[in-house]
Amino acid sequence: MTNSPSGKPAPLADELARLEEIVRRLEGEDLDLDTALALFEQGVACLRSARERLAAAEVRVRTVLEDANGTLRLGEIDG
Amino acid sequence: MGPLDEVFSISDLTTAVKTVLDGSLGPLWVRGEVLQFKAHRSGHWYFTLRDAAAQVRCCMWRTYSQRAGRAPVDGAEVFAQGRPTLYEAKGEFQFVVTRFLPTAGIGDQQRALERVKAALDKDGLFDAARKRPLPRYPSRVAIVTSTDGAALHDIVTVASARWPAAELLVVASRVQGDGAAADLVAALRRVNRLRVELCIVGRGGGGREDLAAFNDEAVCRALAAVRVPTVSAVGHETDITLADLVADVRAPTPSAAAELALPDARAVRRFVGDLGARLAGGLARRTRLAAERLERTGDRLEVALNDGLVRRRHLADRLAAQLDALSPLRVLDRGYAVPRGADGRVLRLLADFPHGSPFSLRVADGDVPAHAD
Numbered sequence: 001m002t003n004s005p006s007g008k009p010a011p012l013a014d015e016l017a018r019l020e021e022i023v024r025r026l027e028g029e030d031l032d033l034d035t036a037l038a039l040f041e042q043g044v045a046c047l048r049s050a051r052e053r054l055a056a057a058e059v060r061v062r063t064v065l066e067d068a069n070g071t072l073r074l075g076e077i078d079g
Numbered sequence: 080m081g082p083l084d085e086v087f088s089i090s091d092l093t094t095a096v097k098t099v100l101d102g103s104l105g106p107l108w109v110r111g112e113v114l115q116f117k118a119h120r121s122g123h124w125y126f127t128l129r130d131a132a133a134q135v136r137c138c139m140w141r142t143y144s145q146r147a148g149r150a151p152v153d154g155a156e157v158f159a160q161g162r163p164t165l166y167e168a169k170g171e172f173q174f175v176v177t178r179f180l181p182t183a184g185i186g187d188q189q190r191a192l193e194r195v196k197a198a199l200d201k202d203g204l205f206d207a208a209r210k211r212p213l214p215r216y217p218s219r220v221a222i223v224t225s226t227d228g229a230a231l232h233d234i235v236t237v238a239s240a241r242w243p244a245a246e247l248l249v250v251a252s253r254v255q256g257d258g259a260a261a262d263l264v265a266a267l268r269r270v271n272r273l274r275v276e277l278c279i280v281g282r283g284g285g286g287r288e289d290l291a292a293f294n295d296e297a298v299c300r301a302l303a304a305v306r307v308p309t310v311s312a313v314g315h316e317t318d319i320t321l322a323d324l325v326a327d328v329r330a331p332t333p334s335a336a337a338e339l340a341l342p343d344a345r346a347v348r349r350f351v352g353d354l355g356a357r358l359a360g361g362l363a364r365r366t367r368l369a370a371e372r373l374e375r376t377g378d379r380l381e382v383a384l385n386d387g388l389v390r391r392r393h394l395a396d397r398l399a400a401q402l403d404a405l406s407p408l409r410v411l412d413r414g415y416a417v418p419r420g421a422d423g424r425v426l427r428l429l430a431d432f433p434h435g436s437p438f439s440l441r442v443a444d445g446d447v448p449a450h451a452d
Contacts, residue, residue, distance in 0.1 A: 016351070023358050026365060027364070040361070047354065059239045059246070062249065064221075
């Protein structure tokens, strides 16, 4: 099985950064209740997504292979 | 024959072994790598000599070390002349060195290494300012190493335990022997075509001569050109390669590299849990503040209403007092009287009092009948 090496990386770092930002705003700024609720909803979505990513049980290992024509492909590692 | 018939003391034993050692092997030359070199204050030198399979503790007494010239450095390959003996106090086999000679081949390698190092240094490849911080939560990591070495296995093991959220992309390359340098350059260039956030390059432990590829100028330049932060893991305790100096972070072994580069998922899960709690707490605080504000607004309304009532009451009282002052009854209180005709009209002028006409005087508490005489 192979697929493109330029596949979308899991943006866990972005997600956590966004979550931290939301928490900081909720804790710090003077917000109206509507904004606070909207931020909270976004925060919950980030939280859920981050938790799912962190629930991964096993690291995924793939090899980078180069075709004769120079294209890079990802292959599952043997063994 | 029982143990009591012939018991050697430890001293007897070591003396006997020392006698055998001292007598059996005369002065001889050995070749090895210097390790753990220490020049004692007394002037004696202590160090280890080793090759791929074995090692021996060595000493060089002051008499000889004074004549030896420059002290050898750790990692130097030398010829040493001496004889084996036993250090009785520790029961330790020792090689007592009397002369050193550097090995010529190593000298050439050393000079070449210095030349490459100077070139890389001149181009700023070792500058501290170049060092990039590692990403906090890498999700895709390139691993440049041999697929059949222990390094990959070690990295995968640590990654599985610490940070299973990651995906490891293995870019295979020979890491020692002929062609290793060219392989590494190609692999490092390939890393720049991958969407990764971090690159670990390394190999397991090995002899000093096996590190050549990691001291190669082209490899160092390719490593410096990797677009994401790099961690070197060349796996040699005593030698630091030029690649180690170029990488953003140097780790002593591949396992250590994975530990340095990957966060501990348990800690991150705790951190995410804390963020979740703070998120809920933040919202609760917001709603509480909003409720309090609403309450305060209500309070202010009430205050405003009360204020109005009090003001109005005061106004009413003041008006009442004014009304009171205007009331003729208050004037009568002060001793005045109001004359009225029989028809009740107030009599104000002399003409209102025809001779003999009856009228009444209104005083404070009633009417007094009267006549105009």
